[in-house]
Amino acid sequence: NAGVTQTPKFRVLKTGQSMTLLCAQDMNHEYMYWYRQDPGMGLRLIHYSVGEGTTAKGEVPDGYNVSRLKKQNFLLGLESAAPSQTSVYFCASSSRDTDQPQHFGDGTRLSIL
Amino acid sequence: SQQGEEDPQALSIQEGENATMNCSYKTSINNLQWYRQNSGRGLVHLILIRSNEREKHSGRLRVTLDTSKKSSSLLITASRAADTASYFCATSKGGAQKLVFGQGTRLTINP
8 A cells, every 4th residue: 555655756857847746645635735844844735636536725825836636646746936935845645534644755855956 | 914823832841741732722623723934934724623612532632622711722742852843723604615823832752
């Protein structure tokens, strides 16, 4: 049971480049989330999705776009990377049942030069 | 801004001792959750306490919730070296079960 899988695990970009982070879950969860974690801080929600074809903004959505074309996948895109987007990105999923925890991937470490 | 505030930011104790971490938050919640993060890894769920619960146990973990003070504590008893990690509280409110995290407590267990 893989749970939540994120690819890639590491990436270095130059300012202005674009890239897409992929998250896949095999638990048939309805809800999926993208967070970023900066040094010494907790996670902050970027975007989330409550179902296939739906997305919504979280706390820090600027500079990111997301898509959920399939229930099991949630993509995070950076159209024009900026050094301020250097961070560790975590994907999570959960069922829609009340009071259920989120399941996290191992993260993608992204550096923007 | 982060809703949760955790205290202390760092804690270092001897193996076998108990470790207590505290979390405060600002608004009403559906539940409060505690997660552990080992270095370089994702978050692992430890325990969830609902807003109408006051205390919950899971193995060596004990969580309390005081909604009148908007605070929670996580107690780890008989600590082990493997408990060395960062611990985060997160609150859930409203639909979609969005979580708001504290900045975490970095726990070090010395052998």
